[in-house]
Amino acid sequence: MQVSMDDRTDDSAATFDEVEAFLAAHPDIDAVDYLITDTNGVLRGKWAPADSLKKAFETGINFPLSLFGLDIWGREVTETGLHVESGDPDGFCRAVPGSLRKVSWAERPTAQAMLQMFTDEGAPFFADPRLRLAAVVDRLAAAGFYATCAFELEFYLVDPDSAAHTTDLAPLLQGNGGPDRQNMYGLADLSDFEALFSDIRAFGTEQGLPIDTIVSEAAPGQFEVNLKHRADALAAADDAMMLKRLVAAAARRHGLKASFMAKPFFDWPGNGLHVHVSLIGRDGNNAFADPNGGEARHLAAIAGLMETMAASTLVFVPSWNGFRRLQPGSYAPTAASWGYNNRSVALRVPASSPEATRIEHRISGADANPYLVLTAILSAMLDGMEQGLTPPPPVETNAYESAAPSLPSTMLAALDEFARSDFIASAFGADYRDLFVAVKRAEIDEFLTEITPLERSTYL
Known part of the structure; x- marks a missing residue:
């Protein structure tokens, strides 16, 4: 069975060995990037000298608890109660065992380590x-399961000069027909950026990221990098965060910007963060393929996801822009639907051998926080199995034309569903639900008070 988080973080002997082994293998390292993922899935942190590593793994690096009370722009949201009104105290961020890696693209010899936050107690x-x-991983373990997960991450490559001027933003695709045509799965488009994708693979190998396939996606300049399955939900989410950092760095080296914006172009598909999930039982086998109740367990997990989908939408689509991605016919779902081998649904059961039976969760945008996405998914699956739920019949054709219940279509509607959900309070904790609501309500208020250029050009 998978060990608990406390077991992994409190093993000081193991962490000491990790630091010693890493520094012995990389004696030239003189700096460390400390990374922690905030509420919006943005990596924050600090730079420090290499001699801080032992402290990071044993006692922790100080950061204010209010780091998690920031909006998408990095501004304090006082309604979270984490800022000056509380005295803005520090927490202690201990390095995640196994996260120490060399930053291959850095100009000076640099390491990176992921952190997680603990109180002063x-x-x-x-x-x-x-x-x-x-x-949630601990809840699953208590029920006799651990999750096997893999993320698929979509992004656009854009001209950074255009990206600085939003009215002129356009995908950048060199050669092979220009930016006005679709070339899904086009090998020529991959060849255009061969040096960039070679760097992504090389950096991924050096950092231990399980990069699998790279494909040209459904729009000019859009690509997808798939990660291999991990029998550890936390490691899978770590992989997704580190992949975004790596892709962004590799793009910069080639004079490009990698955009993970959920819907950067209205006429082209948005960027998704698809998640493949299965559960492994105590016998080490796929719990969905068990001849003694595996199918019922699989359907119950799907039913749990269906039951909680509207309440969890704000986690899957956490941005104002993200709701523009949920359009009929766009391969981004608009309804709580599921089906076998059907890419128009929210929950797809891919064609596979029985031992690879899984669920592909297709709702999240590329700007979603992978840790929160998996928290919602695994909690819903566990609830569905514990309650023995049964899903509606699968959608066999076009889910956009089905009678499946619609997902919230705006950020405000999604926030209302999230804020009143008992499931969210149970899965994340009521305190976390309130914090997330405060952050997202502040972001909504900012967009509601913005006068757009279109409004001025129309009415001024």
Whole structure:
């Protein structure tokens, strides 16, 4: 069975060995990037000298608890109660065992380590997204399961000069017909960026990221990098965060910007973050393929996801822009639907051998927080199995034309569903639900008070 988060973080001998082994293998390292994922899935942190590594793994690096009370722009949301009104105290961020890696693209010899937040009493801090996922992993373990997960991440490559001027933003695709045509799965488009994708693979190998396939996606300049399955939900989410950092860095080296914006172009498909999930039982086999109740367990997990989908939409689509991605016919779902081998549904059961039976969760945008996404998914699956739920019949044709219940179509509607959900309070904790609502309500208020250029050009 998978060990608990406390077991992994408190093993000081193991962490000491990790630091010693890493520094022995990389004696030239003189700096460390400390990385922690905030509420919005944005990596924050600090740079420090290499001699801080032992402290990071044993006692922790200080960061204010209010790091998790920031909006998408990095501004304080006072309604979270984490800022000056509380005295803005520090927490202690201990390095995640196994996360110490060399930063291959850095100009100076640099390492990176992921952090997670604990209070000064040593308790996991409730607002750390990684520790929210760790709590669900422990719930699954108590029920006799651990999750096998893999993320698929879509992004656009754009001209950074155009990206600085939003009215002129356009995908950048060199050669092979220009930016006005679709060339899904086009090998020529991959060849155009062969040097960039070679760097992504090389950096991934050096950092231990399980990069699998790379494909040209459904729009000019859009690509997808798939990660291999991990029999560890926390490691899978770590992979997704590190992949985004790596892709962005590799793109910069080639004079490009990698955009993970959920819907950067209205006439082209948005960027998704698809998640493949199966459960492994105590016998080490796929619990969905068990001849004694595996199919019923699989359907119950799907039913749990269906039951909680509207309440969880704000986690899967956490941005104002993200709701523009959920359009009929766009391969981004608009309804709580499921089906076998059907890419128009929200929950797809891919064609596979029985031992690879899984669920592909297709709702999240590329700007979603992977830790929160998996927290919602695994909690819903567990609830569905514990309650013995049964899903509606699968959608066999076009889900956009089915009678499946619609997902919230705006950020405000999604926030209302999230804020009143008992499931969310149970899966994330009521305190976390309130914090997330405060952050997202502040972001909504900002968009509602913005006068757009279109309004001025129309009415001024």
